[in-house]
Structure formats: C-alpha cells, structure tokens
Amino acid sequence: MSAAAVFAEKGFHGSSTRDIAERLGIKQGSLYYYFKSKEEALGEVCLFGIEEYVHRMQDIAASDQPFEAKLMATVASHLSSYRERNEALKVYNDERLYLPEERRTRLKQLGSQYRRQLEGIFEQGKESGVLRPSVDCHFAAQAVIGLCNAWGDIIVRDPDTNVFDITQKCVDLLLNGFAERRKTTRTQ
Amino acid sequence: MSAAAVFAEKGFHGSSTRDIAERLGIKQGSLYYYFKSKEEALGEVCLFGIEEYVHRMQDIAASDQPFEAKLMATVASHLSSYRERNEALKVYNDERLYLPEERRTRLKQLGSQYRRQLEGIFEQGKESGVLRPSVDCHFAAQAVIGLCNAWGDIIVRDPDTNVFDITQKCVDLLLNGFAERRKTTRTQ
DNA sequence: CTAATGTTCTATCACTCTATAGAATTTCAC
DNA sequence: GTGAAATTCTATAGAGTGATAGAACATTAG
Numbered sequence: 001m002s003a004a005a006v007f008a009e010k011g012f013h014g015s016s017t018r019d020i021a022e023r024l025g026i027k028q029g030s031l032y033y034y035f036k037s038k039e040e041a042l043g044e045v046c047l048f049g050i051e052e053y054v055h056r057m058q059d060i061a062a063s064d065q066p067f068e069a070k071l072m073a074t075v076a077s078h079l080s081s082y083r084e085r086n087e088a089l090k091v092y093n094d095e096r097l098y099l100p101e102e103r104r105t106r107l108k109q110l111g112s113q114y115r116r117q118l119e120g121i122f123e124q125g126k127e128s129g130v131l132r133p134s135v136d137c138h139f140a141a142q143a144v145i146g147l148c149n150a151w152g153d154i155i156v157r158d159p160d161t162n163v164f165d166i167t168q169k170c171v172d173l174l175l176n177g178f179a180e181r182r183k184t185t186r187t188q
Numbered sequence: 189m190s191a192a193a194v195f196a197e198k199g200f201h202g203s204s205t206r207d208i209a210e211r212l213g214i215k216q217g218s219l220y221y222y223f224k225s226k227e228e229a230l231g232e233v234c235l236f237g238i239e240e241y242v243h244r245m246q247d248i249a250a251s252d253q254p255f256e257a258k259l260m261a262t263v264a265s266h267l268s269s270y271r272e273r274n275e276a277l278k279v280y281n282d283e284r285l286y287l288p289e290e291r292r293t294r295l296k297q298l299g300s301q302y303r304r305q306l307e308g309i310f311e312q313g314k315e316s317g318v319l320r321p322s323v324d325c326h327f328a329a330q331a332v333i334g335l336c337n338a339w340g341d342i343i344v345r346d347p348d349t350n351v352f353d354i355t356q357k358c359v360d361l362l363l364n365g366f367a368e369r370r371k372t373t374r375t376q
Numbered sequence: 377c378t379a380a381t382g383t384t385c386t387a388t389c390a391c392t393c394t395a396t397a398g399a400a401t402t403t404c405a406c
Numbered sequence: 407g408t409g410a411a412a413t414t415c416t417a418t419a420g421a422g423t424g425a426t427a428g429a430a431c432a433t434t435a436g
Contacts, residue, residue, distance in 0.1 A: 013201035014286065017424060030384045032425065094282060098202065125366070135366045139357050142342065143335060150334020169327050177365035178313070178323045205394060218414045220395065 004045045008087035012042050012095040043103040046096045049088030053081040054110050061117040067125035071174065074118060075148060076167045082152035083163055090156055093149060115141050144174060192233045196275035200230055200283040231291040234284045237276030241269040242298050249305040255313035259362065262306060263336060264355045270340035271351055278344055281337060303329050332362060 006015045006023050017038055021028045035041045056077045060070050082089055096107055118141040125131040147170055155161045194203045194211050205226055209216045223229040244265045248258050270277055284295055306329040313319040335358055343349045 011199060011201055011286070013199055016422075018422090026383090027385060028424090029386075029426080033383060038424065098199070122366070130368060131366050132368050136357060139354070140361075140366055142338065143358075143361060146335055146338020146341075147331060150330065150338060153334075154330065166327070169324060170331075173328075173331060173362070173365065175365045175367040177361065177363045178310070178319050178328055179363040180318060180320050181369060204392075206392090214413090215415060216394090217396080217416075221413065224395095226394070 003041050004048070004087040004091055007042060007045055007091045007095060012038075012091075012098045039098075039100055039103075042091070042095060043099055043107075045088050046092040046099065046107055049085055049090075049092035050081075050107070050110060050114075052085065053077050054114050057114050057117050061120060067121065067128055067130045068171075068175070070121045071125070071144075072167070072171050074121065074144065075170050075174075076164075078145075078148040079151060079155065079163050079167055079170075082148075082155045086152075086156040089152060093153075115145060118144060140174075144170075147174070191229050192236070192273075192275040192279055195230060195233055195279045195283060200226075200279075200286045227286075227288055227291075230279070230283060231287055231295075233276050234280040234287065234295055237273055237278075237280035238269075238295070238298060238302075240273065241265050242302050245302050245305050249308060255309065255316055255318045256359075256363070258309045259313070259332075260355070260359050262309065262332065263358050263362075266333075266336040267339060267343065267351050267355055267358075270336075270343045274340075274344040277340060281341075303333060306332060328362075335362070 002023050003015075003020045006020045009015075010019065017031055018028045020038075020041070021031050024031075031041075035044075057074065060073045060077065063070070065073070092107070096104060099107070119137045122131065122135065122137040122140045126133060126135055126137070151166050151170065155163060155166070190211050191203075191208045194208045197203075198207065205219055206216045208226075208229070209219050212219075219229075223232075245262065248261045248265065251258070253261070280295070284292060287295070307325045310319065310323065310325040310328045314321060314323055314325070339354050339358065343351060343354070
C-alpha cells in the first residue's frame with residue numbers, strides 16, 4: 001500500500017499510475033492486477049488512513065473514564081495516527097473529495113460518526129460539571145478535530161516533533177485556554 | 189481571476205486549462221494571453237488568497253491595542269478572509285505545494301511572517317499578564333492558525349455559517365478553554 | 377515433472393494534456 | 407475611416423494519460 005506515499009506527495013491527479021508503479025518496483029500495467037482503477041487505490045489509501053483512529057474512538061467513547069481522560073485519549077490517538085499513518089492520513093484529508101460518490105459518502109459517514117462521538121464526550125463533560133454549561137459541543141468537537149489535523153500536518157512535515165508534548169498542550173488549551181485565571185472569576 | 193474557483197473545486201492537477209478557459213468564457217488557447225503557464229496562474233491565485241489577511245496582520249501587530257483586542261482582530265480577519273476569498277484561500281492551503289520552488293518559498297515567507305507576528309502578539313499577552321507565563325507562543329500561534337483554517341474550511345463549504353459567532357467562540361476557547369473555572373484555581 | 381495458479385511483463389489503444397504559432401477579430405485613439 | 411494595439415480564435419505539435427489484452431515468467435501442490 002505504498003501508493004499512499006505517491007498520492008501524499010503529488011496529489012491524486014498529480015500522481016500517474018507510472019509513478020505509483022515505479023514506487024512499488026513494478027511496471028505500470030502490472031498495477032491493474034491489484035487495483036481495478038486508480039480511484040479504487042485512492043479509496044483504499046483513504047480508508048486505511050482513518051480506520052484506526054475511528055476504531056479507537058469507539059473504545060474511548062464506550063469506556064467509563066472521566067471526561068478529561070477521554071479527551072486526552074482522543075487527542076493522543078488522533079495525533080499518534082499522524083505518526084503511524086502520516087501519508088495515508090494526509091491523502092484522506094486532502095484527496096478524498098476526488099473519490100467517486102459512493103465511496104466518498106462511506107468515508108464521510110465514518111468522519112461524521114467520529115465527530116458525533118466526540119460531541120458525546122463533550123456532552124458528558126458538561127453533565128459532569130467539568131465543562132462550562134455554555135460550551136457548544138458541536139463547535140468544540142470541530143475545534144478538536146481541526147486542531148489535531150493542523151498539528152498532524154506539522155507532525156507529518158517535521159518528524160522531530162514531540163507528539164506527547166503537543167498532545168498535552170492541545171488538551172491544556174482545550175480545557176484551560178491560554179489566559180491567566182483571574183481572582184474575580186465566576187465560580188459555580 | 190476566476191481560475192481560483194476551478195482550482196478550488198478540482199485541484200491544480202485536476203483542473204485542465206480547458207476547464208479554466210470554459211469558466212472564463214474563452215477558448216483554451218486564449219488563456220496564454222494572460223498567463224505564461226498554468227503554474228503561474230496558480231501562483232497568482234495563491235498570492236491573492238493570503239495577501240489581504242497577511243496585510244491586515246501588519247496593521248494589527250503594529251497597533252497599540254491590548255492583547256485581547258489583537259487576538260480578536262486576528263481571528264476575525266482570518267475568518268472573514270475565508271468569506272471574501274474562499275476559493276483562493278482554499279487553493280493556497282491545498283495546492284501551494286505544487287508551485288515551482290521560487291514562488292513557493294516567497295509565499296512561505298509571507299506565511300512565516302504572519303506566524304511570527306502572531307507569536308509576537310502572544311508574547312505581548314504574556315508580558316501584560318493576561319496570559320499564563322507557561323504559554324508556548326509558537327504552539328499558540330500555530331493553534332490559532334490551525335483553528336482558523338479548520339473553521340475556514342467549514343465556512344467555505346457552508347455559506348450559512350455565522351462567522352461572527354465562530355469568531356467569538358474561537359477567541360473564547362483560546363483565552364478560557366472549555367472547562368469550568370474551579371474555586372481552587374491557582375491565582376497569580 | 378505436470379498442471380494450475382499467481383504475478384509481472386510488453387505493447388498498444390484511444391484520449392487528454394499544456395503550450396505555441398499565426399490568423400482573425402475587436403477596441404480605441406486620432 | 408485608418409492604423410495600431412489588444413484580445414480571442416483555430417489548429418496543431420508533442421508528450422503523457424489510464425486502462426486492457428495477452429504473452430511470459432514464477433510459485434506451489436499433487
């Protein structure tokens with residue numbers, strides 16, 4: 001599944017089947033023993049990119065940890081997926097819209113499921129009193145995903161990034177923000 | 189400059205010069221009266237995408253507003269650029285890596301300048317005591333940019349999004365996080 | 377060894393692509 | 407109107423594209 005590296009580097013339309021074959025050490029025509037079409041190859045790369053962190057989210061959401069632990073686990077899982085599957089995740093993020101309808105909507109369902117489960121985690125955080133009642137859980141979930149993807153991009157480009165450090169800083173930002181706490185703070 | 193719409197929809201390599209010409213209402217060959225090459229057209233679209241918010245950042249950073257106002261102005265400027273120049277900004281974000289070396293590095297310089305100015309704003313926030321002393325200004329600046337880009341993507345796809353609402357929620361997240369303030373909070 | 381299966385190769389088809397050249401047309405100042 | 411400049415056209419070169427077909431080679435089971 002090393003087509004991922006080519007798609008990640010050159011984009012779907014910028015990658016010729018000859019490029020992909022060369023990376024695999026075979027000739028262009030031989031590709032079609034494995035793939036029915038170039039689009040099918042893209043679909044498999046995209047699915048490979050997200051399936052692991054989507055799957056891990058199932059476990060996190062279903063577990064009985066407190067809110068903070070679930071949030072930390074989510075961010076850690078998302079970011080470390082960028083370490084383990086960086087090319088495929090980049091391809092998923094940037095190229096999935098070039099997939100044929102049917103396959104794209106299947107992936108979109110996985111993405112929506114992930115986001116809804118994350119929203120559920122934030123709901124739990126509100127119910128348990130850890131989060132402010134005013135928190136918009138849809139906004140919060142999108143913010144987490146956006147933040148993880150942005151840092152994921154940076155992790156992909158710079159392999160020296162300390163993922164553990166970034167994870168902690170992201171969670172700290174999400175919980176506490178950057179501002180100093182004032183003495184006049186409204187307390188529940 | 190309506191090539192932006194085509195690049196945004198189909199990507200650089202996925203857009204043929206015929207596609208672009210058709211959108212402009214002219215024939216394919218006529219494009220080359222305006223552009224020396226397809227890559228040059230991409231370069232102009234990308235520059236158009238960011239030049240405004242990069243320029244506005246100059247003013248924000250140089251102004252003598254307090255930290256919170258600068259942060260709000262930055263987020264508002266970044267997000268509203270996604271309203272005004274959504275296609276070009278999407279192209280800048282997704283396709284700029286396909287530009288030839290020289291032009292790509294020029295754009296990278298603008299991006300780095302933007303980030304450094306934002307880091308400076310966070311430094312100011314620390315000095316004025318608004319931000320916690322432990323804040324990592326590089327992390328903070330990347331987080332702001334990542335958050336704005338993520339919400340920018342959503343704004344592009346859904347024109348009904350309330351940009352003002354998102355701006356406020358982003359700033360609230362960046363300053364205060366989602367967590368309830370505890371009575372036992374460490375105060376300076 | 378034989379036969380079957382799995383894998384890769386070569387060769388090719390039918391298109392599409394960017395870019396160029398030069399003719400045709402439009403626009404506009406005088 | 408006349409001539410010059412700006413703009414758009416047609417036609418084409420030359421290279422690259424994804425996909426297919428069938429031959430060639432490799433691997434394994436009996």
